[in-house]
Amino acid sequence: MQSVIRYIFLFRTVWAVLLALFLGSGLILLAGVSPLTAYGELFKGAFFDYWGLAGTLVKTSPILLAGLAVILPLRAGLLNIGVEGQIYMGGLFSAMAALLLPGMSSYVHIPICILAGAFGGGIWGLIPGYLKAYHGMNEVILTILMNFIAINIVSYVAGGPMMQEGAPYPYSEEISQDLWLPWIMPGTDAHIGVIVGLALAVIMFFVLRYSTVGFALDMIGKNATAARYAGIPVQPYVVGVMFAAGALGGLAGTFEVLGLKYRLYHHFSPGYGFDGIVVAFLATVNPLLAPLAAFFLSGLKAGALVMQRAAGLESTVIEAIQGLVIILVAASLGLKYDAHRWAARLMRRRKRLDAELGDTLQSKAGGDEL
Amino acid sequence: MIEFLTDPQAITDFLSTSLRLSIPIIFAAVGGVISERSGVFNIALEGCILGGAFGAAVGAYLTGTPMGGLALGLFVALMAGLILAGLAVGLAINQLVAGIAINILMLGFTSYLARLILGADAASTLPGFHAIGIPGLASIPLIGPVLFDQDILTYLMYLLVPFSWWVLYKTPWGLNLRAIGDYPVAADSAGISVPKVRTFAVLASCAMTGLGGCYLVLSQVFVFTENMSAGKGFIALAALILGRWNPMGALLACLFFGFSDALQLKMQFNSPNVPYQLFSMVPYLASFLALVLLAGKVRPPAAIGIRYERGGK
Numbered sequence: 001m002q003s004v005i006r007y008i009f010l011f012r013t014v015w016a017v018l019l020a021l022f023l024g025s026g027l028i029l030l031a032g033v034s035p036l037t038a039y040g041e042l043f044k045g046a047f048f049d050y051w052g053l054a055g056t057l058v059k060t061s062p063i064l065l066a067g068l069a070v071i072l073p074l075r076a077g078l079l080n081i082g083v084e085g086q087i088y089m090g091g092l093f094s095a096m097a098a099l100l101l102p103g104m105s106s107y108v109h110i111p112i113c114i115l116a117g118a119f120g121g122g123i124w125g126l127i128p129g130y131l132k133a134y135h136g137m138n139e140v141i142l143t144i145l146m147n148f149i150a151i152n153i154v155s156y157v158a159g160g161p162m163m164q165e166g167a168p169y170p171y172s173e174e175i176s177q178d179l180w181l182p183w184i185m186p187g188t189d190a191h192i193g194v195i196v197g198l199a200l201a202v203i204m205f206f207v208l209r210y211s212t213v214g215f216a217l218d219m220i221g222k223n224a225t226a227a228r229y230a231g232i233p234v235q236p237y238v239v240g241v242m243f244a245a246g247a248l249g250g251l252a253g254t255f256e257v258l259g260l261k262y263r264l265y266h267h268f269s270p271g272y273g274f275d276g277i278v279v280a281f282l283a284t285v286n287p288l289l290a291p292l293a294a295f296f297l298s299g300l301k302a303g304a305l306v307m308q309r310a311a312g313l314e315s316t317v318i319e320a321i322q323g324l325v326i327i328l329v330a331a332s333l334g335l336k337y338d339a340h341r342w343a344a345r346l347m348r349r350r351k352r353l354d355a356e357l358g359d360t361l362q363s364k365a366g367g368d369e370l
Numbered sequence: 371m372i373e374f375l376t377d378p379q380a381i382t383d384f385l386s387t388s389l390r391l392s393i394p395i396i397f398a399a400v401g402g403v404i405s406e407r408s409g410v411f412n413i414a415l416e417g418c419i420l421g422g423a424f425g426a427a428v429g430a431y432l433t434g435t436p437m438g439g440l441a442l443g444l445f446v447a448l449m450a451g452l453i454l455a456g457l458a459v460g461l462a463i464n465q466l467v468a469g470i471a472i473n474i475l476m477l478g479f480t481s482y483l484a485r486l487i488l489g490a491d492a493a494s495t496l497p498g499f500h501a502i503g504i505p506g507l508a509s510i511p512l513i514g515p516v517l518f519d520q521d522i523l524t525y526l527m528y529l530l531v532p533f534s535w536w537v538l539y540k541t542p543w544g545l546n547l548r549a550i551g552d553y554p555v556a557a558d559s560a561g562i563s564v565p566k567v568r569t570f571a572v573l574a575s576c577a578m579t580g581l582g583g584c585y586l587v588l589s590q591v592f593v594f595t596e597n598m599s600a601g602k603g604f605i606a607l608a609a610l611i612l613g614r615w616n617p618m619g620a621l622l623a624c625l626f627f628g629f630s631d632a633l634q635l636k637m638q639f640n641s642p643n644v645p646y647q648l649f650s651m652v653p654y655l656a657s658f659l660a661l662v663l664l665a666g667k668v669r670p671p672a673a674i675g676i677r678y679e680r681g682g683k
Contacts, residue, residue, distance in 0.1 A: 027482065030483075030486060031486055079466050079467075079470075081470065131662060135662075137661065137662070138611070140413060140466055141604065141607050141608055141611070141661070142658065142661065142662075144601075144604045144607075145604060145605075145608060145654050145657050145658040145661070146658065148601050148604075148651070148654035149651055149654050149655055149658065152647045152648075152650055152651035152654070153647075153651065155645075155647035156645050156647040156648050156651070159645045159647060160644075160645040160647075160648070170645075266647075274474060277470055277474075278474065281467065314482060314485050314486065316478065316481040316482040316485060316596075317482050318478075319477060319478030319481055319482065320475075320478035320479045320481070320482040320483075321478070322474065322478055323471075323474045323475030323476070323477065323478035323479060324475065324478075326470075326471045326474050326475065327453065327457070327471045327472070327475050330457060330463055330467055330468060330471045331456075331457055331461055331463070333463055333467075334457065334461030334462060334463035335461070
């Protein structure tokens, strides 16, 4: 019995998601649409259709990388809310490397663009990391403000210095076709970004699990003071992990530009950085579960548009359901499995049942005597 | 750019724009102070502004009166506060995570329900509060019209900011609240219920912040747009740090941000050839730089962000 309860707790995130989908069906009913039809169209459109699956994978690439960019510093107790800004800076730097550098072999140029994007995002992580480590400032507020700054910088560049002449709204010239990332599903937009994200998730899992770096980060996250006494250089680690996280966010932006949009658009990310936060908690801060969480979340988003067309339901309902998912997942994380308490509770229940059983047996026995 | 300084009317206009832009962040920042002084981070300010704005719009739309909007706006913000209190105080999960979760929830909920309820009427003007000049005071040259020819929510703000300061610093209740934010163990030993006071502080905080959202809809633009809080809650968070977790300090910091926002709008208007994004970055950049350069050594409430467990570590 106790192991069953333990398993129920182990999958508490899954129950939270299911409960969110159930409550979400109430929201769908409000619009006068059958939830079964809506969810049916949504999941069919997101996962069981060649084009739909490609659409899901296109979104999985940035959402997975953003999720990893939240998970990595969270191991050291740092909440990176700045992924959105890091995505924008990554996109900006890679687009600049792609459009402004002189022509060269694409075998050299593509890696340069990718490194530039990672570096741009990395800088946007390094600044709050430095201010956190050496000036004790709250990284959450700093990264949030830097999001707005980055979004405006990209809007400015795409609408000013790098704007294509005569463009109706801010976007840059098109990037040369030699620099486009390879596709993974013929005839669709699905590009290699999702494979890179998957590889990075696996690498991150092994680094966090089996290396001294991973151990140091966990220790900083659990007790920074103890880590310092143990001789771990806490401040450089904090700066370094924020740079690495920023670089992951930067990669998400880079792949959006080189793999999907082929231009630097203003407002090119519809909040993928914030989806990364959802992924991190859905995956219970485990990099190996991040691809699964990102794939599910991307499916919701990609399927929402199909659902809007097929069932005539506003696609923003998915944002509301996503909100329910994160609230309930957050709440489920607060419910910890407490072996002693459950053991005591089960023991009490058993005693009570035994006593009741005893009583009935006794009264029965008494009845027989009469 | 400078010539408008010689024209009294232009100065008055500029100052009243500054004030109008700072009022939503003042409500939010002072609301944030109340919660954070009790030891609960309130990153959900953004969501509370949005919830307040949404409630205000729907309430005003359904009842046809701004008072109905105010009531529903407060109600929605209180609901957000209830969730935050439940997650951060009741279930004791990470307060920052709880706040972010509420922001995401509010964004999704308000966008969807606004389309559902307001529908095609979303762009039509809602009933709102209009300026009521205070006789005598409103005719003071230069600043009279800025301060005393405002709507009812602005006057409410004039009362609520000193009132919050008075409650926090001059009443036993405020002493309890601050004690819990600094050293909950001692407060608990003195017989004050930590969860009760924190829950109350979070609810008061979110209601106050919701007023900021109500102001946006009922006194400023008279429509609801998706994500109309647009980061004001986060600027308020910066302001409350700059204001050293004191309602009066937060007020001054918010006025500074309102001023810088008004200045960038004026610059946008005066230089149409420069892409406007360069200027719309200013409030965020100013918040960031002010935090980094001016905040200096800040001392937040000692127990902020730490969940309290009786008999725990």
